[in-house]
Amino acid sequence: MSLYCTRATYGYFIHIKSFIHKPTLYMSPHIGNDVEEQYLLQRHDRPTRSKEQSDLMIELLDLHPDMIVADVGAGTGRIAFKLAKQVAPNGTVYASEIHSSLLRQIVTNAKEQHIKNIIPILATIKRPNLPYNLFDLIIMVKVYHEVSHPVPTLKGLRKALKRNGRLILIENRPVDSTKSVYNDHTMSVSQAKLELEANGFKFIKVIELYPWQNMIIFEKRLKHRRPIKSSRL
Template structure:
């Protein structure tokens, strides 16, 4: 029964992603995306996947953002079993006074778990969609959580304070960044000297993981992109069912 329910959830989220991509594509009068000055000189524009935006970085097509309509899937009961969030939090070696940012926080699935472990620290919930932040705010106020701050991100900046973050978490979201170079630089500025980025992405190397290819990444591609922007891979913790848990630090 659980396997059947998991399949239904995955089919639903695939449908949402396809509808979102279709709607966005329908709005574009030209097959090429509108370019944004110097920022877009770093990218290639060409046709690609139906679920992509036609914009490529270092050989990888950028995916459409999953809309807030998929919020229920983010909170699905099966998520712990499929992603083993408990193991992820152990991987992060969270300290009580850590300052942590969850970029692409979505409905807040991870930030509330993090907030419970950093009584002396702080967690920033960053998302580009106001509907996601509204959902987090409602739950935050209901639970009376005081060590959490909500930040409206932008396409080229996480809008985080500089030199204050110990750890940045990104769960299945980096591959959707329209301007990955600007975002990595923004994160670099926010991180302390010895800060860490925890990059979680569905493993492209495993065809059995039931996620669209464009919403997966392999380790070599992630390393290529982060090394090009001043980071190096510290380790890839291989203990999650479906995802890479790649830890990047500044060069």
């Protein structure tokens, strides 16, 4: 695959082109509603996220210095930066996010932290916009349950993975066993299996990171049944 990335001096204009994945992707310098942007930045930079996104999770991913990895729903890049350090110097991390304001923050943070092996990608609610057949691993940290269009999203993720590539979902459990409280922002293992197995993925295993949180591991299946709509739709 031939890939190039250029950055303008002002506005952090990102131009990414893949000759395998034909669409040319742009990170727009346009800023939307100021209140919404501030909310997004505060939400993704809140102190508790450091605890939620622990080093234990990174260790369990079994990363190597030459891997190509994607963080889908990257926010401001907290996880992406940790991944980038693990796969350096020869590996690369693609940070896919639907909010351009958060992508600009990733560019700023990467520059401040001198992290050079991150590529920001502007996604849509239906497409992660990742190059095809490139990734060893794709991770979604407390993101998949928020996906409004699972079928086209999973199609894009599956095409992006290499043969036997892994898709990792980090999701809070529907019931926190330490509090016995239901949380709307959750995804059960059974629901994740239902949706992903019907859309080209093989369930590998689940790891309990915390009493309230699972790591659900899937692998790209080369042949799969016709996709079905999610029961969430």
